[in-house]
Amino acid sequence: MVKAPVKKNLSSTQVLKTLAVLLQGDFTMQELITKLNADEAAPVFNNSVISKYINTCRYVGIDIPKIHNKYFVNSMPFGFELTGNDIGILETLRNIVKQEMSSKCNKIFDSFLEKINRFSNKKIARVEKETYHMAAELFELALTEKRKIRLMFKNKTIYDCTPIGIVESKNKTFFHITYRDKEKMIDVSRVSGLQVLSEKYVQNFNEQVVIFELKSPLAQRYNLRENERLLKNFDGHSITVSNHGEGKEILFSRLLRYDDKCEIINPKPYREEMKQIISSALENYGEV
Amino acid sequence: MLKLAEHTEINQVSLTGVRALIILALLIESPKSFKEIHQSLIDYKLMQAGDSTDIIRIDINTLKNSGCEITRAGSKTNFKYTLLKHPFSMEFTKEEISVLKRAYNKIKSSSGIELMLKYDELFKKLAANVTDCAGKEVLYGISVLKNLNTGIIKELIEDCAAKRTLTLMYQNPSAKEASQKVVSAQKVALQNDSVYLYCFDFAKKESVTLNIKRILSIISRISDGRNIEIKTTNVKFFLKNSCLSDIDDDEVIVEELPYGKVIEGKYYNDFIAMQRILSFGADCTVLEPADFREKVIEKLKSMKGVYNG
Numbered sequence: 001m002v003k004a005p006v007k008k009n010l011s012s013t014q015v016l017k018t019l020a021v022l023l024q025g026d027f028t029m030q031e032l033i034t035k036l037n038a039d040e041a042a043p044v045f046n047n048s049v050i051s052k053y054i055n056t057c058r059y060v061g062i063d064i065p066k067i068h069n070k071y072f073v074n075s076m077p078f079g080f081e082l083t084g085n086d087i088g089i090l091e092t093l094r095n096i097v098k099q100e101m102s103s104k105c106n107k108i109f110d111s112f113l114e115k116i117n118r119f120s121n122k123k124i125a126r127v128e129k130e131t132y133h134m135a136a137e138l139f140e141l142a143l144t145e146k147r148k149i150r151l152m153f154k155n156k157t158i159y160d161c162t163p164i165g166i167v168e169s170k171n172k173t174f175f176h177i178t179y180r181d182k183e184k185m186i187d188v189s190r191v192s193g194l195q196v197l198s199e200k201y202v203q204n205f206n207e208q209v210v211i212f213e214l215k216s217p218l219a220q221r222y223n224l225r226e227n228e229r230l231l232k233n234f235d236g237h238s239i240t241v242s243n244h245g246e247g248k249e250i251l252f253s254r255l256l257r258y259d260d261k262c263e264i265i266n267p268k269p270y271r272e273e274m275k276q277i278i279s280s281a282l283e284n285y286g287e288v
Numbered sequence: 289m290l291k292l293a294e295h296t297e298i299n300q301v302s303l304t305g306v307r308a309l310i311i312l313a314l315l316i317e318s319p320k321s322f323k324e325i326h327q328s329l330i331d332y333k334l335m336q337a338g339d340s341t342d343i344i345r346i347d348i349n350t351l352k353n354s355g356c357e358i359t360r361a362g363s364k365t366n367f368k369y370t371l372l373k374h375p376f377s378m379e380f381t382k383e384e385i386s387v388l389k390r391a392y393n394k395i396k397s398s399s400g401i402e403l404m405l406k407y408d409e410l411f412k413k414l415a416a417n418v419t420d421c422a423g424k425e426v427l428y429g430i431s432v433l434k435n436l437n438t439g440i441i442k443e444l445i446e447d448c449a450a451k452r453t454l455t456l457m458y459q460n461p462s463a464k465e466a467s468q469k470v471v472s473a474q475k476v477a478l479q480n481d482s483v484y485l486y487c488f489d490f491a492k493k494e495s496v497t498l499n500i501k502r503i504l505s506i507i508s509r510i511s512d513g514r515n516i517e518i519k520t521t522n523v524k525f526f527l528k529n530s531c532l533s534d535i536d537d538d539e540v541i542v543e544e545l546p547y548g549k550v551i552e553g554k555y556y557n558d559f560i561a562m563q564r565i566l567s568f569g570a571d572c573t574v575l576e577p578a579d580f581r582e583k584v585i586e587k588l589k590s591m592k593g594v595y596n597g
Contacts, residue, residue, distance in 0.1 A: 007342075008350040015305030016312075016354040020375050056305040059293045060313070076376070077290050078313035080417045086410045089403075093391040100394070105387045112384035119378045119417060168394035171534065221461040221499070223482070226429075253533070254480070257563045260590040275595045280570030282588045285581065 014044070018053040019073070022064060026072040079119035090116070100173050101166075102137040135194045139163055139175060142196045151175065151186060152193035159186075162201045167247045176247050185249045210243045210251060211266040218261040240265070252277065292332060307334050308347050308354075312374065315351075315358065319368035322361055373419045380414075380423055389430050396432055401478045405441065408433045432481050441500060444485055447473040452511050454487075457504040466504050472516045475556075476500070486556050488516045495519070495557045520554040521561040524576040527551055531571035536564070550575065562587065 014036075021027070021035050029047055036045035054064050054071060061077035082090075090113065097109040142149045142163045151159040161179040168174075174185040175194075211231065214222050219239040224230060225246075232240035243251060252274065255262050264271045282288065290313050292306075307329060314320050314328055325344055329335040335343065348369065352358055355375040361367050380388075396404065408431040415427035428434060433441070447454055452473050459466040471487035474495070478484075484497040495518050520538075528548040535541065535551065543550035548571075555561035558580070565572055565584055574581040 006349045006353070007346045008353045009304045009308065009346055011302045012304045012308035012347065012350045013354055015302055016308060016351070019309075020355070023376060052300045052302060053305060056301040057309065059301045059306055060290050060309045061293070062309075078316045078376075080413060082413075085406050086413065089407055089410050092395065093388065096391040096394055097387060101387065101390070105390070108381075108383045108387045109391070112380060112388060115378050115380065115384075116414070168390065169397065171394070171398040173394075217462045225481075252569060253567045256566045256569050257480075259562070259566055259587050260594050263594045271595065275592070277569040278588055278592045278595070281572070282585065282592065284570065284573035285585050285588075287585055287589070 014049070015053045015056050018045075018050060019057050019062070022054075022057075022071060022073050026070040028069050029071070032071065075117070076119060082116070082120045100136060100168070102140040104137070104140060135188065135191065136166060136173075138194050138196050139166060145196075146201055148197040148201055149177070150193075150195040150197055151177070151191050152195070153190055154192045155190075160197065165245075165247075167250065169247070169250050174247070183248045185247055208245055208248075209266075210246070210264065210270055211240060212243070212255060213238050213240050213263045213265055214258065215261045215263075218258055290332075303334065304347075307343070308350055310334065311344070311347050312351055312356065312371075312376070315356075315369060315371035316374070319365065319370040321366075321368045325369070377419045378414070378417055379420050380418065380427070382426075385423070385426050385430070392430055396478075396481075399478075401441065401476050401483060402445065404432055404478055405438060407431060408438055432478065433483065436483060436501060440503065440506070441476060441483060443506070444473060444500065444503075445476050447509060448475050448485075450511050451514060451516075452509045453490075453514060454509055455507040457507060458498060459502045459504055461502070468507070469498075471496070471498070472514055474516070474518065488518065497556065497560065518556070520556060521558050521580065522552065522554050522577070523561050523565065523574060523580055524550060524552045525565060525568075526573045526575060527568060528571040531568055533568065558583070 017036060018032070021032060027035065029050065032050050033043075033045055033047070036050065037043045057073075058064055062073060063075040064071055064073055094109065094113060097105055101109075139149065141147075143165070148160060149163050151161060153159070159177070159179045161177040161184075164176040164178060164183070166173060167176045167185060173188045175188060175191065177184055177186060215238045216234075216236075219234050219237070222239065222241070224241065225243070227244045227246055229242050229244075230239060231242050232238075248270070255264065255274070256277070264274045279288075290310060310329065310332055311325055314325060320328075322341070322344065326335070326341060329344070330337060348358060351374075357372040357374070359365050359370040359372065361369045392407065396407075399407075411427050411431045415424045418424055418427065453470065454473055455468060455470050457466045458469045470490045471485075472490070473485060473487050475486040476483065477486060479497075483500040485500055485503065486495065486497050488494070489496045524542070526545075526548055527550075531548075536553070538555060539551050539553040541549045542552050553561065553564065555564060561580065562583065565574060566587065574584050
């Protein structure tokens with residue numbers, strides 16, 4: 001028996017298609033005509049048809065303004081409600097991105113906010129695109145192009161160094177670098193200038209893996225971070241964990257908290273450095 | 289409930305299109321039965337009671353044809369249509385979520401538990417409004433409270449504000465079975481990505497920190513308003529200028545020196561104090577009290593033993 005074709009409403013299909021295309025971005029009428037007709041056997045969308053469908057969407061409360069000749073979905077009633085708290089939180093996050101991240105990150109976050117703006121019923125203030133943290137932007141450029149950087153400190157010291165990443169910790173931003181073969185975390189507030197040098201570097205320090213052992217009882221209750229993997233399950237005594245790419249100072253500070261229940265296994269320089277930190281700490285008390 | 293524009297504002301609309309959008313909105317709100325959809329369309333004056341209900345079936349087919357995944361209204365779904373996926377929802381890119389995560393990670397260490405609960409709610413709300421399963425999971429995963437029962441956290445915050453005495457079942461990591469504890473709730477705090485209840489343990493007669501993840505249940509709450517005086521662990525220490533860490537709220541600088549500063553910290557108990565001091569590594573020297581200084585030395589010797597063994 002031949003199955004009867006499923007009945008559907010052509011006009012509704014075209015309204016939904018118009019809405020789906022409008023949700024992809026901002027388009028002029030001509031762009032909408034081209035996009036909507038792209039997969040049609042014959043052109044069915046013209047100026048008056050699209051206008052009618054846009055009006056249909058507007059009729060149910062979908063806000064579709066036309067600015068600079070472009071139509072876009074500003075908000076949808078069946079999006080979601082943002083509370084005052086939510087908006088405050090998003091504003092805080094936006095300010096962090098604006099003040100402390102590169103223009104690329106700003107652009108990405110703008111796009112994120114714009115999507116939330118479209119699908120939520122309350123507006124979020126637009127991010128001013130011209131504001132960004134210049135040093136962070138240059139740092140990221142150096143990383144992308146694998147070029148060394150020159151950090152000029154407020155106390156006139158100069159470091160020609162290799163960038164590793166920008167690390168946020170405890171409300172501060174640090175340039176994670178290697179200088180004379182040693183990893184360092186430089187508080188950005190100490191830096192007065194940053195220059196991208198023409199000299200390239202080859203090593204990718206982001207891949208630094210640190211392996212450490214955690215002993216009982218910490219081993220049983222340890223929560224793996226997202227950049228960590230369990231190398232050895234709990235054997236009644238300990239677990240072994242590998243940590244990828246965490247800033248050294250931050251990692252050391254955390255592992256020190258685990259006192260004698262933690263032991264760095266690899267890499268050897270890290271193990272030696274931890275040993276040195278403990279010995280130096282003991283020397284503070286006159287103990288050798 | 290959608291609010292339709294006045295006809296005077298709209299000179300030309302597709303009424304079948306309006307019906308499809310209304311049904312879409314109804315299903316986004318929650319699963320609906322055929323009867324509920326029918327009644328809503330009558331309420332919106334888009335149908336009359338005597339109209340053929342086939343119109344609704346055609347509209348649902350139209351939505352399916354436009355990319356909506358809608359279940360059958362059968363016994364498995366309590367005779368309701370459920371919208372599983374639709375092309376009109378948010379989808380975030382990996383880069384967008386990554387920047388969001390970076391900004392959140394920056395703010396979380398300096399934010400209190402109440403604020404973290406609000407972030408958690410926002411991430412859950414965003415996740416609920418994306419249809420892409422992978423995106424949902426990543427959004428759920430950003431929050432530091434992702435695997436915790438936020439309901440218990442909120443209740444405990446209230447308990448602390450009211451200084452209640454709680455009887456709770458707690459799974460001590462070193463014990464095989466959970467045991468009962470009677471404590472006076474003091475404070476809920478976020479520390480190293482874990483949430484702790486700072487409280488006074490009546491059996492131990494000392495202040496303790498309990499990982500909220502290990503609180504299995506709260507058996508009873510008594511609002512006796514008992515004011516327990518917490519004896520903090522006060523430590524005076526020297527911190528070199530090379531140390532990157534910020535001073536916490538429970539620490540004050542008592543003296544600035546050329547190469548560092550003398551700080552006095554008031555910590556909830558010895559364990560918290562010890563963790564804080566050790567985290568400074570060789571940048572820190574405990575000055576007072578002598579017995580705590582000795583404990584730190586012993587701990588460091590034990591740590592050194594780990595590497596020399």
